[in-house]
Amino acid sequence: MEASDGKRNRPEPPSRAPSEPPKRPAPLTRLRAAVSGPPPGPSRPEFWRSPLRGLWLTAVLGLVLLVGITLLFVTGLLSYAAYNPDLSPVNDQTPDKGWLGFYLFSWPTSPYWLYRVNQGVHVVLGVVLVPVLLAKLWSVIPKLFQWPPVRSVGHGIERLSLLLLVGGVLFEFATGILNVQLHYIFPGSFYVLHFYGAWVFIGAFVVHVAFRLPRAVRAVRYGREVPEAGAEEAAGLMSPRPAPPTISRRGALGMVGLGSLALFVVTAGQSVGGWWRRTALLAPHGTDPGSGPNGFQINKTAASVGIRPSDIGPAWRLTVRSAGRQVVLTRDELLAMEQQEAALPIACVEGWSTPDQLWSGVRLTDLAALVGRGTDTPRALVESVQRGGGFRSVVLRDNQVRDHRSLLAVRVNGAVLSRDHGYPARVIVPGAPGVHNTKWVTRITFGESESA
Secondary structure, rough: OOOOOOOOOOOOOOOOOOOOOOOOOOOHHHHHEEEHOOOOOOOOHHHHOOOOOOOHHHHHHHHHHHHHHHHHHHHHHHHOOOOOOOOOOOOOOOOOHHHHHHHOOOOOOOOOOOOHHHHHHHHHHHHHHHHHHHHHHHHHHHHHHOOOOOOOOOHHHHHHHHHHHHHHHHHHHHHHHHOOOOOOOOOOOOOHHHHHHHHHHHHHHHHHHHHHHHHHHHHHHHHOOOOOOOOOOOOOOOOOOOOOOOHHHHHHHHHHHHHHHHHHHHOHHHHOOOOHHHHOOOOOOOOOOOOOOOOOOOOOOHHHHHHHHOOOOOOOOOEEEEEEEEEOOOOOEEEEOOOOOEEEEEEEEOOEEEOEEEEEEEEEHHHHHHOOOOOOOOOOOEEEEOOOOOOOEEEOHHHHHHHHEEEEEEEEEOOOOOOOOOOOOEOOOOOOOOHOOOOOOOEEEEEEHOOO
């Protein structure tokens, strides 16, 4: 039956009960809400629950790294200078360095232990700082997920600098530690990668320190009198909903310190040498030098660089040249010359070194005199018979050649050199990196025109 207005009667829709849940927002509304706030996951501040994160812990770790990384960079610069890379392309493993080599100077021969101490500090400190570095990165990891990722042009530049900072420090520590272990899994030369990587990292590091140092000093000075979790200074560091603590921040800092101490114990022995080398569990142990007068550390064996018995057998000759003059010596003739002694260590870029070994042989100045060079002995190009591997030749600066302790050694600790230590003759120079103490020497050229 139809109503008087001509329309069919329709039942009224039932009214919604007060307890009925509201309708879900439309998809567009949900999308707008997601865009306006951080997405679920690590971009939300409440995702990070650790009560340890905060300005004080981050600041303390940062100040430790400020001192440690500054010392690492300075010792790294000195290590590079010790190779005398501005002297000859033979010595330079980092071509086209340009103004990055502005500070280079003539590496001295005294004190003779300078390179040994410098490189020991560089490598041991780098290993010891690993727990501090990891703890610092852990303390600031929420900031990597801050939302929105870029708020302005300035903020974007800051984020880019942080990418260079974090990426640079991880790259430098990784390549350095792999080099200590003689494990070259990275592409290209370690020297080139580590050198340029250090400059990229230190640039970002200086910018970061300039902006963050005042805040770090304030946080350490005032201790726990720091901003609340919601304050701008604490953003990304302090959790707004921290979990119950299981250890104090000072306790966590103590754990980091114990980790660094443990690494020091198992690393430093390789730089001290002698009995303490037994404690250097992280030092490379792949080459056993055996016992006796030649029983001290080596990196490359004769076999590893392609030395054949015929190369160092009775047919071996030493050629000494300068300005058109040349003298060829047999080993017996070399032994017939006046022999001198010098107590010097071997120290390598990987951080290991030996105690002083007693070397005996002919002074480089006496060899230079054979080809007419007297007290004005110039620099010298030293060449080895080795066929493979790097540093098969080196150019020694004039102050290195003229030092009375610089020898073409034929004996060590009273015994004939072993094959792996450079028989029949090797160069020994005070204060020089281990790879510049060339082994299996076959030719020495004195003078600028020949060694350029």
